[in-house]
Amino acid sequence: MTQITAALVERLQALLCDADGNLFPSEEPAFVASADVTNRFLAAHGIPQRFTAEELRLATTGKNFRTTAGELAAAAGVPADDLDSWVAEEKDAVTAHLSQVLRPDAGVTGPLSALAEHLTTAAVSSSALTRLAGCFTATGLDELVPRARRYSAEDSLPTPTSKPDPAVYLHACDQLGIAPDQGLAVEDSVPGALSAVRAGCPTVGNLQFVAPAERAEREALLRDAGVLTVVSSWTELADLLLPDLQRRASAVLAGGNR
DSSP: OOOOHHHHHHHOOOEEEBBBTTTTTOOHHHHHHHHHHHHHHHHHOOOOOOOOOOHHHHTTOOOOHHHHHHHHHHHHHOOTTHHHHHHHHHHHHHHHHHHHHHOOOHHHHHHHHHTTTSSSSEEEEEEEHHHHHHHHHHHHHHTOOOOOGGTTTTTTTSOOOOSSTTHHHHHHHHHTTGGGGGGEEEEESSSHHHHHHHHHHOOEEEEETSOOOGGGHHHHHHHHHOEEEEESHHHHOOOOOHHHHHHHHHHHHHTTTT
């Protein structure tokens, strides 16, 4: 049952969108490129563990490479003093691959365009800004979510701090000049949902790009993380929000004409 009330919609000023797996189906192809770099990182540090792309996705969805590599090294008791160079290498490999395989999706651009008429759209991601740039261009979302409103847990914070830490959401709200409860977060992953909820943002889970076999479990986990509701698509979210957003806009217009 939804907890998106008219009163909540009335105070919203921004739509805070996770990027990977939410605005575009980037997680599976990203892990193809990331697994290669991850396995070379492990080999270079004498760690015998190896991952397929799918194993890495299931183990680390919602975390960035810096967090993943750091945790793997720590678990093996191995120092990773060269982590910055590996982060840069993984970023380049994934960005190049995603720029080639992603395409625009009317199931995202249509509903998001309608919502952008009423709310400021922003991206709040664990991914690096260069990776986001490649993805947004490839998927035709540059105008809907311009570079100035993209916030990265890797690049936008004084210290890189991945979700589920709320830092990147708090930073995004501060930069947008809104209170956290004025920004509706849309997340597909549990770490992302926890990040938004802990920041004080009302949060919706979105299953549009979640594999069908994983949806029931993901929905349950997202609800446990504190999301207000879970939608199957951007279209469903737009259908949920637009009636109240349009009524709000009409009331403002009527007030201005008095």
